[in-house]
Every structure is written in C-alpha cells, then in structure tokens.
Amino acid sequence: MADREPTLAQVGEFGVIDRIVAGRRQPAAVTLGPGDDAAVITAADGRTVVSTDMLVQDRHFRLDWSTPHDIGRKAIAQNAADVEAMGASPTAFVVAFGAPPDTPAAAAQALSDGMWEEAARCGAGIAGGDLVSAPLWVVSVTVLGDLGGRAPVRRATARPGDQVAVAGDLGRSGAGYALWLNGIDDHDELRKQHLVPKPPYGQGFAAADAGASAMTDVSDGLLADLGHIAEASGVVIDLSTRALGADHDALTAAAAATGGDAWDWVLGGGEDHALVATFPGAVPAGWRVIGRVRDGAAAVVVDGQPWQGNPGWQSY
Amino acid sequence: MADREPTLAQVGEFGVIDRIVAGRRQPAAVTLGPGDDAAVITAADGRTVVSTDMLVQDRHFRLDWSTPHDIGRKAIAQNAADVEAMGASPTAFVVAFGAPPDTPAAAAQALSDGMWEEAARCGAGIAGGDLVSAPLWVVSVTVLGDLGGRAPVRRATARPGDQVAVAGDLGRSGAGYALWLNGIDDHDELRKQHLVPKPPYGQGFAAADAGASAMTDVSDGLLADLGHIAEASGVVIDLSTRALGADHDALTAAAAATGGDAWDWVLGGGEDHALVATFPGAVPAGWRVIGRVRDGAAAVVVDGQPWQGNPGWQSY
Structure with a gap:
C-alpha cells in the first residue's frame, strides 16, 4: 500500500x-564525504569552479511527469553543464x-539514486547535503569543478571571425514539453529529454582544449544564451538556419503533432543544456558549426536578420 | 506605497x-565572480571544504519576525559555522x-545586503547564485572554505581524557525563540540572537591550530551535536553544569518571563552555531572548558548522568 x-x-x-549515503562509492576527488x-x-x-541551481516543484518539474529519479538526474545534469561551460570537469x-514530511522515504532514495547515476556519468560524486521540511519539493544543487590547469572559458571573449558551434541537442526539451502539455504519448525520446537533459559531458573540456574563445550552456534558449555572449563580448552572432x-528537421513531427513551431524550439527552447561556444580555430570533434561571430552592435541574428519568434525562457 | x-x-x-551584484567588492579568493x-x-x-544548508520560510525563519537582511545574515552565518567546525575559513x-514573483525587488536587495555583511565578517564574498520563482521563500546557501594546509578536524577523533570546550554562545537562540513565541518585547539581544546567530568566526581555525581532536558546531543543540562526536568517536562526553x-544564568530572566527552562536552552537549544571541540592539550583563548571526554559506550551525560530534558531540534 x-x-x-x-x-x-x-x-x-x-x-x-x-x-541515502549507504554503499556509495566516492570518486578520488572527494577526500571526505558525507557525515x-x-x-x-x-x-x-x-x-x-562553483555554480548553483535551484529546482522548485511545479516550476522546474512536475511530480506527475517526472519520477524522483528523473528529477535527481536533471538537477545534477543542469549544474554539471554550468561547469562544463567554463571548460571544466565536475x-x-x-x-x-526540501520536501513535505509525508513524502515517502523511498522517493528521497530514488532522487538520490538519480543524482548518483548522473554524477557518475561525469565522474563526480555527491559529497554532502541537507535535508529539510518544506511544503513542496525544492532541490538545490551546487557543483564544484576542476579546470585542469587551463583558464576558464568566459562569455566576454568571443571575437569577430570566430565560428559558432554547438555540442549536444537543441530544441528537444521544448518539443518534449509541448508533447507533455498536450498529453501526447508518442515521441518517447523527446518527452524523456524534457525530463532529463543530456549535456555533452566532456565537450566543455574538449572545447577549452581546442581554444574556444567563449562558451555557455543552453539553459534559457539558444538565442537568449548566445545573447549573453554577444552582449558580454560586444559582437554580433549570426546563426545559419541552413x-x-x-536540428529543426528532428522536431517537425512533434511540431505537427502539437501545433508547435520547430524553429521556436531550436532557437528559443531552453533546458537542453547543450554547450555553445565560439572558436577562432578548428572546431573539435563532437561540435557542429551553426554560425559566425561578426563585428557590430551586440546582437544575435538569424541569417543576418533579427528573429521574430519565441525569445526563450523567463524566470518570472 | x-x-x-x-x-x-x-x-x-x-x-x-x-x-544585487552592482558595486560589490569580492575578496582576493574570488578570482571570477557573478556573471x-x-x-x-x-x-x-x-x-x-564545502557544505550546504537550506532555509525554508515558516520552518527556519518567519517574515513577520525577521527582516530580509536578518535572513541573509543567518543563512550565511550558519553555513560559515559548518566550515569553521572543520578548522577551516570561509x-x-x-x-x-526562491521567492514569489510579487516579492518586492528591494527585499531581495536587503537579503543580499545581509548576506554580504555577514560574509564580510568572515572575510568571504558571494561568488554567484540563482534566482527562481517559488511559492514561498527558500534560501539555499553553499559555503566553500580553506583549510590553510591543515588536516580537517573531524567528529570521529575525540579521545578519552580530552577536555571539551566551547567558543560562542549557548542557549541564546532557544531563549530568543521562546520570547518571540510569547510576544515578549524585552530581552532585545536574545531575540536578535534567535534571528541572527553569532558564530565565533576564526575560532574554528584557532582550535585546529591548538590541536583540537574533534569539533562540530551547535546547530541542533549541545547534547545532540556532541552526541554525533560521542557516537563517531566511541566515547562518553561528560558535561559539567558547574x-x-x-551560560545558564544569562538565561534565567528570559526563562522566568516565558515559563521556559534555561537548562533546556543551554543543553538542547540549537541554532546558536557556537563551536564545540575536544582538546588533548591546552584550550586556546576564547574557549571555555565545559566537560571531559571519558572511556565507555558512546553517550553524552551531564554531571555523569543522562539528561532528562529537551534533546534538541528535530528536522521532521
């Protein structure tokens, strides 16, 4: 029962x-774990390197869509992506x-299992935490990361002439969200990618090694996140629909099923936690070129023009 | 209006x-701050060194008792105390x-101001964060700290014969809570100490330097927190009411005013974030001896006997 x-x-x-702690195997980097x-x-x-993200029930996840295991994976993945985006490794x-007192203890265990599974994908461990009473689920994760002797890859250092490239998926989470919202049971993989993003682990490090001049992860939407690079660097970023x-074509079936727009998801959908970076030189394996950095007043354009669609996620 | x-x-x-970020001066240790x-x-x-604590509205603070500035100071102070308790410096x-969308922006500013004020007391900065929508206030803080080349002071290494000593206040937060709950306007200092604890910054480092064998901070209550050391170390900790x-006498007036028990607050009241440690040798300045570590089955006793009063804070 x-x-x-x-x-x-x-x-x-x-x-x-x-x-939750019993039987976990910490990586070598955790010299003193929980307790x-x-x-x-x-x-x-x-x-x-350090970054933090808070996930709130019914705002960042729904308990009728996500399992506790999914939520644990998502919370770890999106924090890990922030460290990858600096060119570091978690x-x-x-x-x-935080959770209500009547939450099954097994749900906390499943959340933790999901966290450990995702942390293992990036070679990291869960080193400690806090468990408190709250009227709804709140999951707040902080990630630590290692730069491996290199400088952090920032947002302010993209330069005209650089190529813009992406590693990881675009628009999947947005498409998956539309499928969930419309109660459509098909397109399992897209619906799963809304619940659990798949950051391209290791590619942040690889991009830094390849001399990336600027980098961020796609959390608010490709245009919005590249907007931060464009503003911080004082450049134009020009994306190519070609x-x-x-990326667009992978979403057209879901767009037809939901009445959504595949371009809105590719350019405006967040939460996929792909990495997007600018490269003065060759783009490393696992990255695909999607545009070019140009001189001019800070802006992100598509095929040389301002984009008219959905600009991305708003926090309030 | x-x-x-x-x-x-x-x-x-x-x-x-x-x-929130404008005009803040980061300490030298923060080589790349927010943005x-x-x-x-x-x-x-x-x-x-890393630790994290989550504070939830109406569970860990009340907006009709605490100002946002108080809440910011408290959230930083209790995290800082966890790092001090390892013998490290934040x-x-x-x-x-997390907060509701209709929260005044000035309240977030005041929370941040309180955090910066408290962080400055321990020589640290606020290096980054996340701001999300939530149906109530949730403040989740992670602290990083520096061991300065020494081994961390753990809980499992207290030894029979060690002196037990404390730095910082005991029972003030518990007494202050009773005053607030009873609507008593006197005893300003005790009521303030419930809202904003005063960890003895620098004493964790000093204790480690003086060869402390074990240490923790008093967050759940002196008996409960020393219980963790007693269990982890497999020793008896014997406290002296004399x-x-x-500590007791500082609270007798508040006890009379509220019908509370000063010993319950000294021995069972949490949230003061004093430091308590065991020392094989001399106790450093700023610490007062309150008991002795003895051989025997793990337990905390008072004048050689089990304590019958309030055992301390329960999370659920």
Whole structure:
C-alpha cells in the first residue's frame, strides 16, 4: 500500500541520510564525504569552479511527469553543464532537498539514486547535503569543478571571425514539453529529454582544449544564451538556419503533432543544456558549426536578420 | 506605497541580479565572480571544504519576525559555522533564492545586503547564485572554505581524557525563540540572537591550530551535536553544569518571563552555531572548558548522568 510506505517524518532526517549515503562509492576527488560538518574536495590546480541551481516543484518539474529519479538526474545534469561551460570537469556536488514530511522515504532514495547515476556519468560524486521540511519539493544543487590547469572559458571573449558551434541537442526539451502539455504519448525520446537533459559531458573540456574563445550552456534558449555572449563580448552572432536544418528537421513531427513551431524550439527552447561556444580555430570533434561571430552592435541574428519568434525562457 | 514597489516579476531575474551584484567588492579568493556560467575560487592548499544548508520560510525563519537582511545574515552565518567546525575559513558562498514573483525587488536587495555583511565578517564574498520563482521563500546557501594546509578536524577523533570546550554562545537562540513565541518585547539581544546567530568566526581555525581532536558546531543543540562526536568517536562526553553555570544564568530572566527552562536552552537549544571541540592539550583563548571526554559506550551525560530534558531540534 502506497500510504503505508515509511515517510521522511517516520524515518527521520538522520535515518534518511544514513540510507541515502549507504554503499556509495566516492570518486578520488572527494577526500571526505558525507557525515561531518562539511566535505573536503581535491582542488588539484589550486582553483575550484562553483555554480548553483535551484529546482522548485511545479516550476522546474512536475511530480506527475517526472519520477524522483528523473528529477535527481536533471538537477545534477543542469549544474554539471554550468561547469562544463567554463571548460571544466565536475568533481563533486552538494545537494539541499526540501520536501513535505509525508513524502515517502523511498522517493528521497530514488532522487538520490538519480543524482548518483548522473554524477557518475561525469565522474563526480555527491559529497554532502541537507535535508529539510518544506511544503513542496525544492532541490538545490551546487557543483564544484576542476579546470585542469587551463583558464576558464568566459562569455566576454568571443571575437569577430570566430565560428559558432554547438555540442549536444537543441530544441528537444521544448518539443518534449509541448508533447507533455498536450498529453501526447508518442515521441518517447523527446518527452524523456524534457525530463532529463543530456549535456555533452566532456565537450566543455574538449572545447577549452581546442581554444574556444567563449562558451555557455543552453539553459534559457539558444538565442537568449548566445545573447549573453554577444552582449558580454560586444559582437554580433549570426546563426545559419541552413546549418541548424538537421536540428529543426528532428522536431517537425512533434511540431505537427502539437501545433508547435520547430524553429521556436531550436532557437528559443531552453533546458537542453547543450554547450555553445565560439572558436577562432578548428572546431573539435563532437561540435557542429551553426554560425559566425561578426563585428557590430551586440546582437544575435538569424541569417543576418533579427528573429521574430519565441525569445526563450523567463524566470518570472 | 508598499504595493507600488517594483516586484521581482517587474524587474525580472537578470535585472534583480544586476542590482544585487552592482558595486560589490569580492575578496582576493574570488578570482571570477557573478556573471558567467560559474564562479572560480582560489583553493590555495589544493583542497576545498564545502557544505550546504537550506532555509525554508515558516520552518527556519518567519517574515513577520525577521527582516530580509536578518535572513541573509543567518543563512550565511550558519553555513560559515559548518566550515569553521572543520578548522577551516570561509572563502566564498553561492546562494540560490526562491521567492514569489510579487516579492518586492528591494527585499531581495536587503537579503543580499545581509548576506554580504555577514560574509564580510568572515572575510568571504558571494561568488554567484540563482534566482527562481517559488511559492514561498527558500534560501539555499553553499559555503566553500580553506583549510590553510591543515588536516580537517573531524567528529570521529575525540579521545578519552580530552577536555571539551566551547567558543560562542549557548542557549541564546532557544531563549530568543521562546520570547518571540510569547510576544515578549524585552530581552532585545536574545531575540536578535534567535534571528541572527553569532558564530565565533576564526575560532574554528584557532582550535585546529591548538590541536583540537574533534569539533562540530551547535546547530541542533549541545547534547545532540556532541552526541554525533560521542557516537563517531566511541566515547562518553561528560558535561559539567558547574562549568555551564554562566551560560545558564544569562538565561534565567528570559526563562522566568516565558515559563521556559534555561537548562533546556543551554543543553538542547540549537541554532546558536557556537563551536564545540575536544582538546588533548591546552584550550586556546576564547574557549571555555565545559566537560571531559571519558572511556565507555558512546553517550553524552551531564554531571555523569543522562539528561532528562529537551534533546534538541528535530528536522521532521
């Protein structure tokens, strides 16, 4: 019986933490894991990259769409993408989880399992956390990362003449969202990619190695996120619909099924956590060229023109 | 007019962040601050200490008792205490803040001001964050810290014969909570200490330097937190009411006013974020001896006996 499952309140904070922590294998970078006031992480090159993201129930995920395991994977993946976008590799995550006292303890375990599965994909561990009572689910993750001796790849250093390239998927999450919203059961892979993004792990590091001049991850939408690079660098970024044709074409069936627009998803849909970067030289394997950096007043244009469609995700 | 103040929704995520970030001076350890996908923090000795705590409205603070500035200070202080408790010094914080769209933007600014004020007390900066929509206030902070070349002071290494000592206040937050709950306007300092704890910054580092064998901060209550050391170390911790007499006597007036028990607050009240440690040798300046570590089955006792009062804070 679902209503007889032990709850967080019944198992208690420390009991739940004991269960979640039991049997986990930390990577070498986590020299002291959960169980003390703080964890200790190796920072081999004398610097630590750090970023944090909060996910709130019914705003960033729905418990009737996502399993707790999905939510755990998503929370880790989107934080990991922020570290990748600096040209670094994740080493460890810490997690704060707020949930109602009547939440099944098994749901917290599944959330943690999802987090560990995703963290393992990028070679990192969950080094610590906090578990508190809240009227709805709130998952707040902080990621630490290692630059491996290189300079961080920032947003402010794209230069005219650079090629613009992307690694990872575009528009899938937006298309998947439209499918969920319309109650359409087809297109499993797109619906799954809305729930659990697939950042191209390792490609941030590869881009930095290949001399990327600027980089970010696609969290708010390709145009919005490239807008940050364009503004910070004082350049025009000109995207090519021809180069993005394959991304568009992968979504036309979902567009037909939902009445959505494949270009809106490719250019405006966020949450895929692809990486987009500018390269003065050759683009490394796993990246596809989608445009060019030009001189001019900061802007992102498509085929030389302002885009008229959906500009991307708004936080409020 | 209060209802005409610009809200988070009106100013927008990036507008609010721009205002919060403007004019802040980062400490040297923050080599790359807000404005990119992630921040970069110096980790001079090749390790980073990390801990995270989430504060939820009406669970960890009340907006009719605390100002946003108080909440910001509290969130930073309690995270800083976790790093101090390892014998380390805070270097930087990252902050995720969830709040309703109709929250005044000025409230987010005041929260940030409080965070910066408290971070400055420990020589650290706010290196980055996330701002999201949520149906109530949720403040999730992660602290990074520097061990300065020393080993972390853990919980599992207290030894029979060690002295037990405390730095910082005990029971003030518990007494202050009772005053607030009873609507008593006297005892300003105690009521303030419930809203904004005063961790003894620098004493974690000093304790490590003095050879502390184990340490933690008092977040759940002195008996509960020493219980973690007793269990992890497999020792008895024996506290002396005589040595704690001054802590008790500072609270007797508040106990009389509220019908509370000063010993319950000293031994069971959490959230003061004092540091408590065990020392094989001399206790450094700023610490007061409150008991002794003895051989035996893991337990915390008071004058050699189990304590019958309030055992401390429960998360669920």
